[in-house]
Amino acid sequence: MRVGSRQDATAHYSAVERFPRYTMNIEIIMPQMGESVAEGTVVTWLKKVGQRVAKDEPLVAITTDKVDVEIPSPGAGVVSKILVHEGRAAPVGAVLAYISELAVAEEASASSPIAAMSSNITQATPAVSSPGPRPEAWYSPSVLHLAEEHGVDLSQVRGTGSEGRVTRKDILDFIGKEPSVTPAFSRGGPQPSGPAVEDQIFPISHLRRTIAENMVQSKQIAPHVTQIHEVDVTKIARYREANKEAFFERTGINLTFLPFVVKATVDALQAHPLLNASYADEGIVVRKAVNIGLAVALEDGLIVPVLRDADKKNFLTLAKESAHLAARARERRLNPEEVQKGTFTVNNLGAFGALIGTPIIVQPQVGILGFGRVVKRPVVIADAIAIRSMAYLCLSYDHRLIDGAYAGAFLNRVQANLEGFDVSIVE
Amino acid sequence: MEITYLEAIRQALWEEMDRDDQVFMLGQDIGVYGGAFRVTKGFLEKFGPERVIDTPLSESAIVGAAIGAALMGMRPVVEMQFADFISCAFDQIVNMAAKHHYRLGEPVPLVIRAPYGGGIHAGPYHSQSPEAWFFHVAGLKLVAPSTPRDAKGLLKAAIRDPNPVIYFEHKYLYRHMKGEVADGDDLVPIGKAEVKRPGSSVSVITYGAMVQQSLGAAERLMPEGIDLEVVDLRTLQPLDMATILASVEKTGRAMVVHEAPKTGGIGGDIAARLAEEAFRYLDAPILRVAAPHTPFPFSPVLEESYLPNADKIALKARELANF
Numbered sequence: 114m115r116v117g118s119r120q121d122a123t124a125h126y127s128a129v130e131r132f133p134r135y136t137m138n139i140e141i142i143m144p145q146m147g148e149s150v151a152e153g154t155v156v157t158w159l160k161k162v163g164q165r166v167a168k169d170e171p172l173v174a175i176t177t178d179k180v181d182v183e184i185p186s187p188g189a190g191v192v193s194k195i196l197v198h199e200g201r202a203a204p205v206g207a208v209l210a211y212i213s214e215l216a217v218a219e220e221a222s223a224s225s226p227i228a229a230m231s232s233n234i235t236q237a238t239p240a241v242s243s244p245g246p247r248p249e250a251w252y253s254p255s256v257l258h259l260a261e262e263h264g265v266d267l268s269q270v271r272g273t274g275s276e277g278r279v280t281r282k283d284i285l286d287f288i289g290k291e292p293s294v295t296p297a298f299s300r301g302g303p304q305p306s307g308p309a310v311e312d313q314i315f316p317i318s319h320l321r322r323t324i325a326e327n328m329v330q331s332k333q334i335a336p337h338v339t340q341i342h343e344v345d346v347t348k349i350a351r352y353r354e355a356n357k358e359a360f361f362e363r364t365g366i367n368l369t370f371l372p373f374v375v376k377a378t379v380d381a382l383q384a385h386p387l388l389n390a391s392y393a394d395e396g397i398v399v400r401k402a403v404n405i406g407l408a409v410a411l412e413d414g415l416i417v418p419v420l421r422d423a424d425k426k427n428f429l430t431l432a433k434e435s436a437h438l439a440a441r442a443r444e445r446r447l448n449p450e451e452v453q454k455g456t457f458t459v460n461n462l463g464a465f466g467a468l469i470g471t472p473i474i475v476q477p478q479v480g481i482l483g484f485g486r487v488v489k490r491p492v493v494i495a496d497a498i499a500i501r502s503m504a505y506l507c508l509s510y511d512h513r514l515i516d517g518a519y520a521g522a523f524l525n526r527v528q529a530n531l532e533g534f535d536v537s538i539v540e
Numbered sequence: 541m542e543i544t545y546l547e548a549i550r551q552a553l554w555e556e557m558d559r560d561d562q563v564f565m566l567g568q569d570i571g572v573y574g575g576a577f578r579v580t581k582g583f584l585e586k587f588g589p590e591r592v593i594d595t596p597l598s599e600s601a602i603v604g605a606a607i608g609a610a611l612m613g614m615r616p617v618v619e620m621q622f623a624d625f626i627s628c629a630f631d632q633i634v635n636m637a638a639k640h641h642y643r644l645g646e647p648v649p650l651v652i653r654a655p656y657g658g659g660i661h662a663g664p665y666h667s668q669s670p671e672a673w674f675f676h677v678a679g680l681k682l683v684a685p686s687t688p689r690d691a692k693g694l695l696k697a698a699i700r701d702p703n704p705v706i707y708f709e710h711k712y713l714y715r716h717m718k719g720e721v722a723d724g725d726d727l728v729p730i731g732k733a734e735v736k737r738p739g740s741s742v743s744v745i746t747y748g749a750m751v752q753q754s755l756g757a758a759e760r761l762m763p764e765g766i767d768l769e770v771v772d773l774r775t776l777q778p779l780d781m782a783t784i785l786a787s788v789e790k791t792g793r794a795m796v797v798h799e800a801p802k803t804g805g806i807g808g809d810i811a812a813r814l815a816e817e818a819f820r821y822l823d824a825p826i827l828r829v830a831a832p833h834t835p836f837p838f839s840p841v842l843e844e845s846y847l848p849n850a851d852k853i854a855l856k857a858r859e860l861a862n863f
Contacts, residue, residue: 255792255823275863281792281823 139188139212143203146177146449149327149476151264153177154202154319155209160192166212173209178320179416179452181445190214202319205266255281263288264326289334320414331476335392335511339471342506342524346487348534349373350502364433370504371407371461372432374484376538377530379403379423382457385523389456391477392514406455406475407435409442410464417475418442419455428539463487463504472509479514482527483507546714548688548721549653550579552695553617557587560615563699564591566602567619576621577655577714599628603652607637610650615699623656623708624668637704638679647702651695657749657799658847659712663838669748669800671708675777675809681730682776684708686751688719690774693728701730708776710749717752733780735787739769741861743787744853745810746797747773754797756850757857766861776806784810785818792823793860799847802830824863829856
């Protein structure tokens with residue numbers, strides 16, 4: 114169609130977004146640091162404008178809600194322009210800075226940044242490839258706005274519009290939402306009551322905003338049902354009491370209930386693989402890998418590092434790795450791959466005293482198992498009252514895929530694994 | 541009961557004349573002859589020659605006299621025989637009626653009925669849509685109803701309004717458009733648009749005779765899964781931007797349809813305001829479907845080609861929906 118001149122639009126995009134390649138020819142791109150990470154914040158530029166940087170030398174420190182990383186320089190050169198300054202956030206794929214590449218012949222003699230930059234006038238080389246949008250891709254104001262609002266990486270959205278462009282509908286379908294008038298522009302109607310003068314207002318941190326968006330998104334996508342079983346963990350509690358000191362001496366880590374629950378869960382997932390799956394457009398994706406996400410509380414939020422290939426690991430490895438991941442998470446030193454590709458999540462509700470909880474599923478998984486605090490309670494066994502160590506298993510599942518009977522069978526299996534605990538799995 | 545658009549106008553005039561004896565009418569051949577379109581047939585007999593005044597062929601004098609009467613507290617209703625001749629009264633309207641209250645604080649409760657629009661094979665002097673000439677002028681209200689109900693309710697509201705109002709009544713709709721009207725005082729507020737058809741794909745912002753054509757386009761596109769929202773402005777000045785913006789925020793795609801020429805038309809102003817106020821909601825360019833930048837043709841074949849209609853609106857709306 115003839116509305117708007119596409120060529121003009123592209124030319125404009127180029128003029129605004131890119132600088133002439135003969136002076137600035139390496140783009141420093143905000144990398145993808147996790148499936149759901151949409152943006153990162155520049156903490157420190159380790160090189161300033163005019164400074165030289167070698168290939169693979171750390172160039173910029175980035176923080177996201179999940180990880181802190183230092184990005185190495187993709188090539189040797191001089192930092193010629195910084196677009197995203199310290200303390201500022203940028204979406205994945207955005208250009209953070211440009212490096213002027215040094216011509217090999219002049220590298221030794223180039224003593225000043227000016228010389229280095231001018232040497233590139235005749236040494237144009239292609240920019241390094243980036244994971245960002247296709248060079249010819251352009252987005253309407255509405256699409257850009259929605260992508261920003263929902264933290265969507267536009268290169269992941271399939272376009273169905275004219276010449277394959279991403280339309281507003283494509284992005285709404287992608288985030289699984291019906292069009293709605295956003296509050297920012299709505300008129301009339303009831304408004305939430307504003308803060309009173311004595312109230313305090315704090316800025317919302319990036320981590321808090323990301324958690325908020327993920328929680329809302331999951332609740333919108335998946336109809337949650339939570340089913341609760343009671344489990345008698347007296348055997349494990351006794352074993353733990355008797356062995357925790359020796360275990361600590363031997364391994365240097367505290368023996369908690371968590372690895373027992375993970376071990377019991379992994380076995381139950383193998384018996385009930387639909388809970389180790391995703392409900393996707395292309396069909397029900399049953400995951401071969403069993404990667405267990407472990408919810409870890411941070412001072413100001415929550416993060417879910419992933420214990421990879423939990424089905425291939427013995428008890429001791431599970432115990433060590435889960436302790437290690439939790440420690441690294443609290444120090445905010447997780448690598449990007451340590452927060453990716455979870456297939457099911459375990460949440461230790463009891464850590465903060467809860468008996469029962471209704472956890473929210475981590476998308477695109479279909480189940481999350483909460484494990485409540487272990488308490489001693491009088492319990493009827495064979496018509497006699499006994500004092501037993503009891504806990505609740507709280508499974509939230511996506512009712513699009515999982516029904517109550519299936520969830521019940523899974524919980525029965527976890528429960529049986531824990532109650533029938535055998536010392537042989539530990540040693 | 542279903543009545544015509546013309547009958548709705550006649551009823552509004554009749555009821556307002558009956559209700560308030562300060563209301564009177566002036567125009568060419570409106571008395572003895574009953575008006576060029578027979579809108580005022582029977583009024584002279586009922587209300588007498590002091591309130592139904594046949595005037596000479598002098599639009600400037602008619603409007604000037606009406607402004608004087610309005611300043612003295614009366615409620616004159618002027619009939620232009622055709623809106624095309626309103627230009628003869630241009631100075632009285634834009635420099636006197638529109639500015640008097642601003643300069644001297646005295647209201648000018650004047651209504652000018654302007655029979656406008658094409659589709660009746662009447663050539664360049666009897667078919668024009670001159671609303672954009674007045675859209676530019678601060679101090680005037682402009683209304684353009686599309687249904688009998690709006691025609692009656694807006695004319696009553698215009699007569700009771702303390703400001704000069706130009707009431708654009710579409711000649712093609714006079715006898716082609718029928719619909720229900722409520723008995724008695726069913727006033728349609730000036731300044732309020734109405735969504736005549738809710739939809740999700742494209743907002744079609746329009747008024748007058750193009751409302752029906754846009755609804756026709758919507759019917760045509762429905763089987764293709766294209767769901768047009770038709771926003772009937774009803775009032776052109778002041779524009780109901782809240783309703784327009786709410787619609788465009790919902791659909792992300794907008795087109796403006798009017799039968800006046802595209803160049804310098806109201807559609808351009810609406811498109812500009814959408815670009816200013818709803819840019820972040822737009823998913824496609826704003827389109828305009830309007831007449832070309834030429835005089836209104838006489839030949840029926842050329843007239844057909846000149847005026848927008850349901851087919852042409854559907855064609856553009858489909859392009860926009862698939863953009």
